[in-house]
Amino acid sequence: MFKKILIANRGEIAVRVLRACQEMGIAAVTVYSDVDRASLHVRKSDEAYPIGPAAASESYLNIAKILEVARRSGADAIHPGYGFLSENAKFAQACADAGVKFIGPTASAMNAMGSKTKARQAMEKAGVPFVPGTSRGVESVEEAEQVAASIGYPVMLKAAAGGGGKGMRLVRAATDLKSALESARSEAERSFADSEVYIEKAILNPRHIEMQVLADEHGNTVYLGERECSLQRRHQKVLEEAPSPIVDPEMRRRMGEVAVRVAQAANYTNAGTVEFLVDQQKNFYFLEMNTRLQVEHPVTELITGLDLVHLQIRIAAGEPLPFTQDEVLIRGHAIECRIYAEDPDNNYFPSPGKITLLLAPSGPGIRRDSGMYEGWNVPIDYDPLLAKLIGYGSDREQAIARLTRALGEYFVGGIKTNISLFRRILRDENFRLAKLDTGFLDQMLKQPEDKAVDSNAAGVAAVAAGIFAVLGAPSPASSASGEQASSKWKSAGRRDLLR
């Protein structure tokens, strides 16, 4: 087993991996950018190394710096988390070249899957079901127009190197194709330094369902059940659950076997996720493979009772899978809410700043994977994911009930979060009936929110306001820290201006 693992990430996932290391008796080395010195992952680690300024390209994405820390610290493995370098084949290769084990698939498996167009070509050979479209990037607007016409509108443009909805455009009619292609290309170029964009038939109102796979380095590959990830905003997942309410054991077996075939076709090792689009007739189409741990892996952990990060580490250390497909036991239901620092009342604008008060939920069926703490200043420089709140129940209804209860206990003061959005989703009639598709959330958000003014609660607030005033609140401490936070943003802004 490894003696020391370097965690090349930040935020909640760095803390998640750190905990796994501690549990396995492995020393954890972390890295941090200038604005992350006070982060939870630094505080909790055994060793921590600064790797440069806030900009990810100069810190968390800098392969040379991270390998240098691996060398200095004597780490024998690197866990990349998700995002940043996690799906970077060059990084995986550089780790291998430096004699540090990359906890994830090989560079060649990544390469096979990293480009959506290449993956498509390989998977077609393996007989995996596909959405009709091009298997390679389109060269010109003319070619795009031809392809779109032949498969029929609406079509979807996608970045070959894409992820997270970047470089993705839905085109309903030929007149919109040109400008959509241009903007998709420029976004792809900006986001991935690769402007390749391909075309697929758009499946309307599909579900997004993905299958977790795990493959050891001895040829054993298993699937651990699916996750329903249809709740998205701007193609970003917001809430995920497992199992999917529409997948029965037979469909799970069929999807799982396709996912295993996908992984095996790429000689895939370690944890990975095969994403499918599912249409209204429950036909499923291969979308792409994510060659890393997913943000939403906890829902699979809760319904299987397994620890995916432990298993990732064991697999990377050369251990065989400790169970067979038949021994995977799915029980109960789990739902994850991604708590973001964003303002649901103001078009989901990011909301960095100082957390002045943090009340965290716990109790039966509640798991909280968090990278924040009271007093922490959420930096403006990274993804706004603060924490994940995951609810487990004997069935979907109980998971929803527990999560609703826990969201009521959750309070993050000083910044805005999307906690209220989840309260709204979880009480939505269609959500409760599991009538989900990838358009669900946009649809729901178009409805005016039922904001019945509770005049009793307003009166209570009035009394409370008076009591806080009498007791001397706002306390000098809290308002002072608020000012500090805002002046810190200002100085951060000024620093940027001076660069």
Place this chain on the structure above:
Amino acid sequence: MFKKILIANRGEIAVRVLRACQEMGIAAVTVYSDVDRASLHVRKSDEAYPIGPAAASESYLNIAKILEVARRSGADAIHPGYGFLSENAKFAQACADAGVKFIGPTASAMNAMGSKTKARQAMEKAGVPFVPGTSRGVESVEEAEQVAASIGYPVMLKAAAGGGGKGMRLVRAATDLKSALESARSEAERSFADSEVYIEKAILNPRHIEMQVLADEHGNTVYLGERECSLQRRHQKVLEEAPSPIVDPEMRRRMGEVAVRVAQAANYTNAGTVEFLVDQQKNFYFLEMNTRLQVEHPVTELITGLDLVHLQIRIAAGEPLPFTQDEVLIRGHAIECRIYAEDPDNNYFPSPGKITLLLAPSGPGIRRDSGMYEGWNVPIDYDPLLAKLIGYGSDREQAIARLTRALGEYFVGGIKTNISLFRRILRDENFRLAKLDTGFLDQMLKQPEDKAVDSNAAGVAAVAAGIFAVLGAPSPASSASGEQASSKWKSAGRRDLLR
């Protein structure tokens, strides 16, 4: 289903039940004594009623006051938690008479089980295996000496109305019998207002293993697997786990079936626990039935995926059990640590006072049921249980690893807790090998603790002490609140003096 439930308890269990009510859409009414106004259970409830001074006999044990709150609030059911009135048949009967549903067994089932001697008589009829001894209280020292001689020393004296080790004495030789009987009787009288004491053969180095049962009001009774509760100090459970490392599926079935027979013999309904002593040959003997929810119920919840409090409420509302025995699926392993306000370095003296800093663990496999919060003043008047930390894992080793990790994250500043005791237990070689019996903890605590002074850590502490000094810590806020706490104790003490 009930509209409103009164929770006749305090601390973590009141919060536990409150959460279940919120999850089920039931309004929660709480009660509190004068020193509990700032308790978490009051803050989180829908309605809260003061019921008198700190002394439990004048508040949480006062049947008339609690039924008066039920009447005023319009509660249609009462959940008693554990301790206090939970096993009081008079209270159960008074609830029935007042037309409020008692969430638990009937008064007559409680009466059948409430006296250990009566229970023994009833169970003997049902053919349940027993430890040899008297089925009724001994009348005199002479009778006790006779009985002890006939079953052979060592013998155990037990209070008929007992629980929690009160009125319990191990007697190794005839010469010690008289004084042990007297002190057991006086303790029993003081604790339960009932001095009846009976004698059993003492099983040396037994395991304490208990079986959770659940019975609806339609004649269905199931068992939910066992809990290993051998880790005790002064006959008080300290750490519990499920399943027991020595119980295999066949033994579980046999114990479960006996437990179901016990419950059925008493026409038992709702949740209950049948306790067994298990000797070194894995023979099990009926000990007693606890006619309430146990402190350690979460470990059963984690391995079965069920919510026992939800089920208690559903059963009390007249619903049939929603599953059969065959559908109970045990998966993984769970361990619970009872976090007490007591000082493990100073003979486990209670340690009430103000919590100046609270860092709470979370993350994969960690459940925390807590009644404390930062800033709360732990009162001196009640049981010192602050919270329960429960770890789940795919297997026992992983549960231990996760719990060890989580204990490392747990910090309760300002008062002493037994967190360090659990770190010690979890790394103990014999504990890891599951070589457990009820003498384990006393044995372990007799060993000098391996307190290798980490001179590196001491140097780190020296540097940190300097940095806190430079940064101006101790902050005026924290030391001021410390003084407040101690003066509050003083005034509490003075109040007592004036009574």
Place this chain on the structure above:
Amino acid sequence: MLYSVNIDGKNYRLELNQFEGRWSCILNGRQLEVDAVLARRDVLSLRIGNKAYEIKSEHVAGDLHLWVGSTRFAAEVRDPRSLRGRTRGLDDRGPKKIIAPMPGKVIRVLLHEGDEVALGTGIAVMEAMKMQNEIKSPKKGIIKKIFVSEGAAVNPGDVLAIVE
């Protein structure tokens, strides 16, 4: 003590006095039985009659928010005798300022001074925390002034443009 309290735009007259830990409270002329404990900084355990509430107090960018359970209210408290507190809403009249709602970078400026805008027309695109967000016009009118250019770093509260 007499307070004028504004909750989400509605005014309340609140008479509140504390004596030996007990409160007397009259809200809009109605006497309430109030019992309050500050559980910790910014968290109040409040009872009105026997109803229990958990209240959280929060200051964001100078505004006071009170949370009753999970419901947020904008609050303002004025003590008429001492004339503490602030008035607000006055600078909403006249030309509208477009304010940066977050710290970040201006990625694109979509319009020019003098352009006509409808309610909701995009004026600029900002990026922060890896997300791009369009800053929209709060009213129909003409862009009088644009204060930022592409690539500029801005702070919350900075004026990006003025629409008239």
Place this chain on the structure above:
Amino acid sequence: MLYSVNIDGKNYRLELNQFEGRWSCILNGRQLEVDAVLARRDVLSLRIGNKAYEIKSEHVAGDLHLWVGSTRFAAEVRDPRSLRGRTRGLDDRGPKKIIAPMPGKVIRVLLHEGDEVALGTGIAVMEAMKMQNEIKSPKKGIIKKIFVSEGAAVNPGDVLAIVE
């Protein structure tokens, strides 16, 4: 700044200076590369070299404890120039006071003044938080004085008896 720091009875000479957020640190003559951030009140994120530590600071009954991870150290800090800080241990000599370790009630007094006691002999029984605890003699000797009687309420730090 020069400090004399006592950790679990061992003295350290600490030279510590802060300049623009950077620290210089010499511990017992050895230069250390130190980097510290106060994450929140009483919680320090400390790096020495590249080793990382989470330090918690706690004041209990006038004593300062520092926790390095899960290990607790009793700490005392003295700044020799200003002569801040306290000395202690002096009143441990001579007759030993038996101090109430917790608030509670004296349930039973087991001995009388003049009785001989061994190390660990029970002197009184106290009850608090539903638990009874025996207060034991910290040394061999004779009970010189008993200050409490059965039923008395005591506070932590109260002297119960003196053993000589």
